[in-house]
Amino acid sequence: MPLGAAKAALLGAAGTVAEAGDFEWIAGTTFDGSTATHTFSAIPQTYNSLKIVFYCKASTPAFWAWTRINGETGNNYEMVQMNSVSGTFYSGELSETSFVLGNAPTAGYAFIHEFEFDGYTNTSMFSPMFQMAGSLDGSSRQFEASEGNYQSGTAAITSVEVFDTSGDNPAAGSTLALFGYKDA
Amino acid sequence: MMEHIGSVSGTGSSAVMTLTGVPDTYETLLLKGVAHSTNAASVEAYMRFNSDTDYVYDNLRGGRKDGATFTGNGANTSMNHFAYIPGTNQTSVLAQIEMNIAGYRAAADQPGVCGFFSQSNFMYDSSDDAQMIWTGWYDGSNVDITIISFHMSSGNWGTSSKFDLYGRTGP
Numbered sequence: 001m002p003l004g005a006a007k008a009a010l011l012g013a014a015g016t017v018a019e020a021g022d023f024e025w026i027a028g029t030t031f032d033g034s035t036a037t038h039t040f041s042a043i044p045q046t047y048n049s050l051k052i053v054f055y056c057k058a059s060t061p062a063f064w065a066w067t068r069i070n071g072e073t074g075n076n077y078e079m080v081q082m083n084s085v086s087g088t089f090y091s092g093e094l095s096e097t098s099f100v101l102g103n104a105p106t107a108g109y110a111f112i113h114e115f116e117f118d119g120y121t122n123t124s125m126f127s128p129m130f131q132m133a134g135s136l137d138g139s140s141r142q143f144e145a146s147e148g149n150y151q152s153g154t155a156a157i158t159s160v161e162v163f164d165t166s167g168d169n170p171a172a173g174s175t176l177a178l179f180g181y182k183d184a
Numbered sequence: 185m186m187e188h189i190g191s192v193s194g195t196g197s198s199a200v201m202t203l204t205g206v207p208d209t210y211e212t213l214l215l216k217g218v219a220h221s222t223n224a225a226s227v228e229a230y231m232r233f234n235s236d237t238d239y240v241y242d243n244l245r246g247g248r249k250d251g252a253t254f255t256g257n258g259a260n261t262s263m264n265h266f267a268y269i270p271g272t273n274q275t276s277v278l279a280q281i282e283m284n285i286a287g288y289r290a291a292a293d294q295p296g297v298c299g300f301f302s303q304s305n306f307m308y309d310s311s312d313d314a315q316m317i318w319t320g321w322y323d324g325s326n327v328d329i330t331i332i333s334f335h336m337s338s339g340n341w342g343t344s345s346k347f348d349l350y351g352r353t354g355p
Contacts, residue, residue: 023186093310119218128280147305147315
């Protein structure tokens, strides 16, 4: 299958195509400290893959981030979780009512989190996911990675909710963004 | 910036998917996609550069497989193992792959051999799954890599399989 040769011929060397990015911002929010959740809804079905990037600073006591797909609350989120908390490594399989993300273990500290959905428009198979998060504070250094899929039917992913289960809100200035990888 | 280079999709009747004509204008490549096999049991997925069948591929892998921690490696093989792919026994399950490929241009242009690191994931249940981190490299002819082919140990690439290749441009 012919690939980018034609594009390269048309647009020239790498420097000249730098503005024609095929990885683009879809939607996002900056938290103001008063809300614990955000939902990306009506996600366009025109991308090859999705990425969520969450920069979250905890207020009190801490923020635990979870992600729910298409509003589904059943026990249909299958994943392997791998994490390290203060130097102790853990891995194991989980079935949950949402995908576990990362956390900021101490008020005033932050975590950075990335979530990848490939095949999210597929309507005949379950949608798989990767996620990885890291946090750092003085007493509880932690990274969190999980990989799995969403086993509630085979509908395309049209909404993603990021929420907290600890009763906390992301601190003002925390940002959450949805990006898409697309064809040229 | 990221630029989409091209894609390949499974047909259900071929054990090989091939990306050709990869331009030599990018700093690194990013491969993303999903895959499944027409084989009943899960299978191993491999990739080959420039159709080179010499024993010049090496990899390391680790994570979890079938409910337990897992590590492995392949040295001096004829293509590089990069993922485990679900079959029809793992109903409706797709593997997910994200791979970064560096040094894919000739040594005269980009020093060192071509290498990759990647993640792969498929989840059926708590005792039938594979989630791993991989790294590997290619010791063959150090010329521009323009062809990347994807192979599997048994069966064919299922019709929901699709890989997209992106290139990262420099400053």
